[in-house]
Amino acid sequence: MSVRELVVLGTASQVPTRHRNHNGYLLRWDGEGILFDPGEGTQRQMLRAGVAAHDLNRICVTHFHGDHSLGLAGVIQRINLDRVPHEITAHYPRSGQRFFDRLRYATAYRETVALTEAPVDTDGPVARTPGYTLEARRLSHPVESYGYRLTEPDGRRMLPDRLAAHGITGPDIGRLQRDGVLDGVRLEDVSEPRRGQSFAFVMDTRLCDGVHALAEGCDLLVIESTFLDEDEDLAADHGHLTAGQAARAARDAGVHHLVLTHFSQRYSEPSAFERQARAAGFDGELTVAHDLLRVPLPKRR
Secondary structure, X not given: OOOEEEEEEEOEOOOOOOOOOOOEEEEEEOOEEEEEOOOOOHHHHHHHHOOOHXXXXXXXXXXXXXXXXXXXXXXXXXXXXXXXXXXXXXXXXHHHHHHHHHHHOOOOOOOOOOEEEOOEOOOEEEXXXXXXXXXXXXXXXXXXOEEEEEEOOOEEEEOHHHHHHOOOOOHHHHHHHHHOEEXXXXXXXXXXXXXXXXXXXXXXXXXXHHHHHHHOOOOEEEEEOOEOHHHHHHHHHHOOOEHHHHHHHHHHHOOOEEEEEOXXXXXXXXXXXXXXXXXXXXXXXXEEOOOOOEEEOOOOO
């Protein structure tokens, strides 16, 4: 059975707190695992969340500030220690290659795993698989930063009543899906269009074109809301979003489920982020993230 869910490993911004670890987010997408922004402590949070190194297929780093990348050293070494049997691909801004190199080889260890480096330096697709396309978009932050979006191809939903009316059962259903026609019955006669699902990950950034492009029509949007609206000037100065800005971007993009995260240590009351997001007009599903939370992808629209 396929699983599509977000596992939140950490939700703090620059400084971790007693209740919030540095960043870390795992997207389970059918049989694959994509780890986003492994900050310090990610390896231990993976253990607490029941996430193994074997679950990882990709690592996506938005930028090389420590709260988004210092966990790379431990995660990469754990991948090798556990002798993960499949290839793992790492995506990160090409301008930060020297930081990736330092983190990959921060200490001595034995390399046993094929870790493919796939640095990003432009907007557009960075990976294509039968199950999804992964693309990157430039964001607006004091250091080069990219957000990521995963989009499933559109497909078709089989309709049991129409299949039964044409007497199509068992293995013949698969043949019809594969070939498009079976004994004069077309795939379109017994199915309807099924929109592919989408997931976007937007970290440290001001509002910019990249935010809107990544969020557009998204089923599940994970987005930073470091500050509350009353600190909008601070957000702009440091290259971040407020809860209201993130929510308005999600509202205008038609996002189905919005996950707010990456909270400044200055705030102790998470409900304030939800209040401001609702006040900004976002009326879809809304989650204010906390460590070790699991968020399933919404049902198909």
